[in-house]
Amino acid sequence: MVEDQDMSVREAAAVMQDARIRARHEFVISAPAVYTAWGLVWLLGYGAMWLSVRGQHPYRSPSGVSIAAVFVLAAFAVAAVLIVAHRAVAGVGGRSARRRTTILVTWATGYLILLVVQTAISGSVSVRTLAFVDFAGPLLLAGLVYLVAAVLGANRPALALGGWLVLVAVSCAWLAPAAMLATCALAGGGAFLLIAAAEARIGRHAG
Amino acid sequence: MPAEHGLDPVIHGQVRLRVMVTLAALPAGDDLSFTRLQEVLGLTPGNLISHLRKLEEAGYVTTARSGGGVTGRTSVSLSQQGRQALDRYMADLRELLDSAGAAARRP
Structure with missing residues (x-):
């Protein structure tokens, strides 16, 4: 390119505006897409489990199909997040990369602990x-995890969402x-979708 | 002409301006690999290196190499001084555009 x-x-001014739009397109992870993907997992997945137990008297457990639906939806959500994030984080190092690693390790460790606890108590509790x-x-x-992410990245929507999810749980x-299933589906999934809409609105105003 | 506008001549060039704006889009404390920066800007390695050298000499960007051989990674980041210089450049540019607009509106 000729200088x-x-x-x-x-x-x-035009060069600067063009470079700014391009950089935003390249490096910003679409928060509405990520929140929507997880919102649908909670709303549809937990909603399906709730529908499967609604008529059970006494309660036994959600149907196998509804449990499978949660896992399939979660797999789609993980894939969607990976696709959305891949381009934005490629080649980016430093503080953000360390923050992402911390969040990922926190989530994976927490999930592992949860699985161990579930297995350990499954035969001995009500x-x-x-x-x-x-x-x-x-x-x-x-x-x-959202609260940890909010503290690390000074992210207000994540702070609000994290606090709300803890409260609902x-x-x-x-x-x-x-x-429980209905509450997690509606108040949990609904919160994700609400934050997604708010973030999309903020993004439109900023853009 | 740069001297006439009073704009920072180190930044006031298409490629260097794009490099600065692209790096400024990352949060403070982040860096970008040389290859990704090259891909985003659509430049040849030689062209990008020559402009990065000018920006580095002015203290606006820092480059660091980690690892060695083919797996080595060169990262580029905007320095604090560079961020301030870009802010100043943008303020000066806005002022010039405003005064040009005001002059055009004058009867």
Whole structure:
């Protein structure tokens, strides 16, 4: 490219605007896409589990199909997040990369601990306690990870979402299993979708 | 002409301006690999190196090499001084555009 020291003030402004738009397109992870993907997992996945237990008296467990639906939706969400993030983080190092690693390690460690606890208590606690660990546990973990992400990145929407998810998960301790699923689906998934809409709105105004 | 506008001549060039704006889009404390910067800007390695050298001499960017051989990575980041210089450049540019607009509106 030929260097143009003689470019006019207007040309410089146009070059700067163009470079700014390009950089935003290249490096910004679409927060609305990430929140929407996880919101749908909670809303549809947990919603399906809730529908499968709604008529159970007494409560037994969600149907195999609805549990499988949660895993399939979660796999799609992980794939969507990886696709969205891959381009934005390629070649970017430094503080953001260390922050991403910390968040990922926190989430993976928390999930591992949750799996170990689920396995350990599965035969020795009441159905309601087990339902709390199985259904509200992942939501509590997601909330705590968002709080960690918010503290590391001074991100207000993540702080609001993390705080809300923790609150919703803790409130499930007072609920019956079917109500837990409905609460996680609506208050958890709904919060993700609400934050996605808010972030999209903020992005439109900023753009 | 740069001297006439009073704009920073180190930044006031298409490629260097794009390099500075691209690096400024990253949060403070982040760096970008040379190859990604080259890909984003669509430049040849030689062209990018020559402009980075000018920016580095002015203290606006820093480059660092980690690792060796084919797996080595050269990273480029905007220095604090560079961020301040770009802010100044943008303020000067805005002022010039405003005064040009005001002059055009004058009867």
